[in-house]
Amino acid sequence: MRGISGAWRRAAAGAGLLSPEGDAAPTIFAEMSALAAQTGAINLGQGYPDEDGPAVVLEVAREAIANGVNQYPPGRGIPDLLHAIAEHQQRFYGMHLDPGRDVIVTAGATEALAATLLGLIDGPEDEVVVFEPYYDSYAACIALAGATMRTVPLRWPDFQPDLEQLAAAVSDRTRIILVNDPHNPTGAVFAREVLDEIVRLAHQHDAVIVTDEVYEHLTFGVPHVPIATLPGAWARTLTISSAGKTFSTTGWKIGWVSGPADLVTAVLTVKQFLTYVNGSPFQPAIATGLRLGRGFFDGIATTLQGKRDVLVAGLGSAGFDVSIPQGSYFVVADAAGLGATDAAEFCRALPARAGVVAIPLTAFVTPERRAEYATLVRFAACKRVEVLEDAASRLSVLRAG
Known part of the structure; x- marks a missing residue:
């Protein structure tokens, strides 16, 4: 039976979703979400909120x-x-x-x-x-x-x-x-x-x-x-x-x-x-x-900024260097200070080590530039404050380790 082909193969290749054998491969997001489900880890990998809108x-x-x-x-x-x-x-x-x-x-x-x-x-x-x-x-x-x-x-x-x-x-x-x-x-x-x-x-x-x-x-x-x-x-x-x-x-x-x-x-x-x-x-x-x-729109930004600050503080306490974002759902942190040399391997091990799921930034770059982002990890801040506080507490074991 024929597998993925034509334009769809180009699209999958462009997104980095072909295995070395040329077969369609799951995304890093699917892989990390599966790890979260298997381990009971807090999923800060995918950017969706865990609260309903207005x-x-x-x-x-x-x-x-x-x-x-x-x-x-x-x-x-x-x-x-x-x-x-x-x-x-x-x-x-x-x-x-x-x-x-x-x-x-x-x-x-x-x-x-x-x-x-x-x-x-x-x-x-x-x-x-x-x-x-x-x-x-x-x-x-x-x-x-x-x-x-x-x-x-x-x-x-x-x-x-x-x-x-x-x-x-x-x-x-x-x-x-x-x-x-x-x-x-x-x-x-x-x-x-x-x-x-x-x-x-x-x-x-x-x-x-x-x-x-x-x-x-x-x-x-x-x-x-x-x-x-x-x-x-x-x-x-x-x-x-x-x-x-x-x-x-x-x-x-x-x-x-x-x-x-x-x-x-x-x-x-x-x-x-x-x-x-x-x-x-x-x-x-x-x-x-x-x-x-206007109060609604100002409020959602203020609320998310507070969540960002909780996550940033937790990541810093855990030993990450943190880039302070000016917008979006996400915070990028450098895991080099925790001994990481490969963000993807670091993220695959993180659920078992700390009970938290994140996404390597290398998932968002071309193969030629992966070395430039090799130790950077993306975390999603768009979760309830208590979930972020729990994640911060779990991540503290990294510094202790």
């Missing part, structure tokens, strides 16, 4: 199901959600969107990204510039679209890109500059000079900027600045976000793409042949969420 949002979804909102929604998304997204962009960032032309709803940000890359890439001569480490689906989607990936390294401890290296990576072959800000897995929020340089390079080389902003409301003491709001950026920028991280509804898979109508239409052309539509009863619920008061 009750008013959940109640609207329940009411929608009960009232029969269970069939296909319109292809672009229900009009109320399209308007709510446009209102959100206006309220927080001063952006003016036509909800009927400049916005579409997607099956989470991951589908938005896949549809965008498939819709805008012409073939193997096109290049996509990403910042490394990168969210694991980026490499898979770029490979699936048949393009070439170029990476710009983000280095410990602040994970800000070197502007000369960024300029060297972008060329006339660059079709897309893909920006994840706030950044997963490092927790970095890009400095304004980085964003300005991205816009300059996109103009110089006639590239499209695609931004993944799913952590837009989860920054700590620094504002989120969408690239699309910068001078000269709107006409060549597609902005992707989603409800999962903001409203703790990662399983609902409600995302969106916004930007100039011509670029959004290119994404819609592909999206309609992927999921077609999605999440009918969840769409009115997210429309309600996006209209919540």
